[in-house]
Amino acid sequence: MKTLKITALALFMVVANALCAQELKELSAEEKAKAETTELVKKLNLTPAQEKTVSTAALDRAKQMETDKEKYKGDKEGLKTARKTSNTTFETSVKNLLTPDQKTKYEQMLKEKL
Numbered sequence: 001m002k003t004l005k006i007t008a009l010a011l012f013m014v015v016a017n018a019l020c021a022q023e024l025k026e027l028s029a030e031e032k033a034k035a036e037t038t039e040l041v042k043k044l045n046l047t048p049a050q051e052k053t054v055s056t057a058a059l060d061r062a063k064q065m066e067t068d069k070e071k072y073k074g075d076k077e078g079l080k081t082a083r084k085t086s087n088t089t090f091e092t093s094v095k096n097l098l099t100p101d102q103k104t105k106y107e108q109m110l111k112e113k114l
Contacts, residue, residue, distance in 0.1 A: 029062035
């Protein structure tokens with residue numbers, strides 16, 4: 001009976017570990033860009049033309065972040081600086097295509113994330 005309990009516990013731990021590992025699977029650059037674009041479309045009520053531009057900018061940033069992650073492996077400060085640059089470039093490109101009302105909402109969103 002004791003062996004059965006230990007076996008059941010071990011099996012449970014293996015299954016739980018597999019599920020956690022699956023949840024932690026990193027999203028691809030395309031998936032990240034799509035998720036971000038979808039969020040911005042909903043929150044800012046973007047037009048189709050704006051959506052296309054934001055999608056392209058989000059994908060560029062996601063790809064750049066993947067590149068930077070490899071480039072700055074082990075260099076936290078370098079990675080932090082590179083990400084800050086990528087974020088600033090993305091935010092500037094998004095702000096440039098928004099209407100004044102959308103820009104106000106976007107800036108509020110950025111403040112809330114910090």
